[in-house]
Amino acid sequence: MSDDNKSYQPANIEQNWYKIWEERGYFAPSGQGDSYSIMIPPPNVTGSLHMGHGFNNAVMDAYIRYKRMSGCNTLWQAGTDHAGIATQMVVERQLAATGVSRHDLGREKFLEKVWDWKEQSGGTITQQIRRLGSSVDWTRERFTMDEGLSKAVQEVFVRLHEDGLIYRGKRLVNWDPKLHTAISDLEVLNEEETGSMWYFNYPLTDGSGHLTVATTRPETMLGDTAVAVDATDERYQALIGKTITLPITGRIIPIVADEYVDKEFGTGCVKITPAHDFNDYEVGKRQNLPVINIFDRDAIVLNNFNLLENGTFKFLSTEPCPVDYAGLERFAARKQLIAQAEAEGWLVKVEPHTLKVPRGDRSGVVIEPWLTDQWYVSTKPLAEEAVRVVEEGHIQFVPKQYENMYFSWMRDIQDWCISRQLWWGHRIPAWYTEDGQVFVGRDEAEVRAKNNIASDVVLRQDDDVLDTWFSSALWTFSTLGWPENTPELKTFHSTDLLVTGFDIIFFWVARMIMMTTHFIKNEDGTPQVPFKTVYVHGLVRDGEGQKMSKSKGNVLDPIDLIDGIDLDSLVAKRTTGLMNPKDAKKIEKATRKEFPEGLNAYGTDALRYTFYSLASTGRDINFDTGRIEGFRNFCNKLWNAANYVLMNCEGQDCAQNGDDNYTLNLADRWIISRLQQVEKAMAEGFASYRLDIASQVLYDFIWNEYCSWYIELAKPALKNGDTNAQRGTRRTLIRVLEAILRMAHPLMPFITEEIWQKMKDLAGTQGDSIMLMPYPIADDSKIDPQALADFEWMQAVIDGLRNIRGEMNLNPGKKVPAIFTAGSEQDKIRVAANTVFLSTLASLESAVWQDDATQIPASATTLVGKLEVHVPMADIIDKDAELARLDKEITKLKMETQKLESKLSNAAFVDKAPADVVQKEKDRLIDFAEQVEKLSKQKEKIAGL
């Protein structure tokens, strides 16, 4: 390494390596080994990267790289999603800015615009994913609306229809009056809002009185077709069967008894509007009430109301809308109606009321239950199988608790409304004759052929498109070439791992399982699952646990964390394009306070490592920028450690030629042993989906063991050892570092590749890229228990000496003598064997053994078991500091002693606890007592000076 890039600069290495990897085709399946596949959750093709993608990709890439290095034939399938509503909305907004609506343009022209937009912005997200280091196979990139996938969508639709699992029907749906489309239940968000409850008097037709109904939606009274009461309600029993004359419309409607009514709630009388309320719709069915739709697709009151027969929706009669209401938007109608009721005296009262308001997740407007024709998937039969495969463990959720969420949803799943009144998406493969007959088929020709429809009969294709999630549900198999029986499908399906947020378990995971088990079968006919494991993660939030959102102004862009961003740019980014521009000031202030220097360029590796460290299962991830800085420092640490190793090994004999002309010292044998243990822990971390643990183990090993202990001990070893010992240490420095790099590569791909390339020759390994090298596997035979024990002893001695130095405020440069006494024979041997190591790490000028403990001069003292370690006071001077230090030590020991004594004097403990536990405590007590005695004597001695 040259001086000019001495410190770690991620920008200098990251994009460079990615380009090389991609160009050389390293991301593609090797064609050898067991298959291992992951499907990327397809991001919106026109979208841009957010922290969720960052986390997601970090996890997937760790597994793909780990498995690739472990010899698997890995496929990480790339692709993007057309994201129907979201994308269409963006393009419509752009058009609106020029004063044009999509209807002005017409379907063809509008779709051209959307495709243009896709071409223009479609590369953003995939370029950003590259910045994350994700080793996805871009050569196989798919788009949900490309030809092959569209064909799969069509095929699934047709087959489900043939199986009787897709049907078309008129029903109440969740209608978005802004987007002019139906949406599924899942796309409706029910948020609590404060509103009012209005009480209205409805007069009995016979003039004998009135009923009072309560409602949160007064305007729907224009479509009331009954008032319902509880059959057992004594207040109203006599009125059942009588009629009401509805104010304003004058419509005469019955009073019915229905189980839906809770007589304890409100007035016990419920107005029934079958066309605009899901519950009322059910009541209407039971009571055979006519259905009156009062709104158009904009939720504006119609000029004429049609009464439809219940169930059949046959036209019964028409009623003109009361003239003052026709053409009013729903909330204007509400306002006017309330005013009229008040004026006419049938408004009884208004009470404040909190209620759940349904809003479209995209548009944010209040959803209107609305009667339309839509296509549905009959989900119950599909759900049964989908539940079974999870129950039987063919799919495992990590963490497991999400299975319950999945089961409970699947158990009372509702039919899935799949048609959308949009233009951007897969057009529904159904054709209509002019007289309204409907035919489903792969194309118009097939429909004609199959149904003997003459060529002069006009067929018109359904205008609607399918819910985006319909194509997403096929993702694991459509991307592999289904419905063709491709080799890829055979090799890579079922996929191994799905990494996704809990928020789309219903939208996506459940539907993938339903579709896959229905369409993809093993050779023996049993259903295949889309994936074997679902790794479910939480939301990535800001450091305070707040959801990241534009309006809160707390969004962090992964790219900014990688490349850095100055404060002004960050502020500008956070404050432009706000829904509510008034928030800008507040956001600016908070941003300037939180990041006074802007964001540093931390690099991809540090960003990824931060995600791993926070990836404990099942909870949301609070992204703390303090941590990313720590991991950037960690990268720098590794960088510099490599720098040291290279400096000391390049051009030197590192004993890599196969001769055994080298010897290994204690530190060498220790670090090799520890390496095996860490390799094992890494394997366990991956296997248990605990990347937080794996990353922590690795961090600790690299920083605290390899750098702080091993390299520090390599220094004296290289200086003082004989030639064979030097060779042994160089060999170990190199080989352990090389293993560390491979071990860390799935987590921090760039820095490991950069360093590995520089040292691979020294390590005697061959290969073009670290990402194609084998992942390290623990070898228990390389663990040397004696070395581990000896080293642990040495660490304790050095810690003791460092404690004395630290507490005495000794200058690190100041060397002191150390005298050892009173220990075991083994202690004596260990001291003699490790004089150099002890001297170096504890800054000793000498380390001598004294058999006669009485010959020790007045000293600062620390104990390692029975071994006494003394630093003569003459070299320390500070008597009071040593007294204080001893005091602290003694107090600590006494407290422990006291605890142990009371424990051991408890007969119940001694009787009932396992013998080995009791013995252990007894040993500790004796040990502590001895130490207290020794230190107390020492204290007296010092005090007497």
Add this chain to the structure above:
RNA sequence: GGGCGGUUAGCUCAGUUGGUAGAGCAACGCCCUUACAAGGCGUGGGUCACAGGUUCGACUCCUGUACCGCCCACCA
């Protein structure tokens, strides 16, 4: 209303079958010791939300409470 998760150091989080509470960051003290000041060495800091119970022993198991968050259903 039903269900799930969380509550551990100032902050963000670990804590494996119950047996001496850990990390990073922040804080404090001493150091520019030639891999690294994006660093080194040392130090301080926790009634493990609360109350009961089981147990010789509970951060850990059970019951309940409080607070925070989420999911589902929903009373007009």
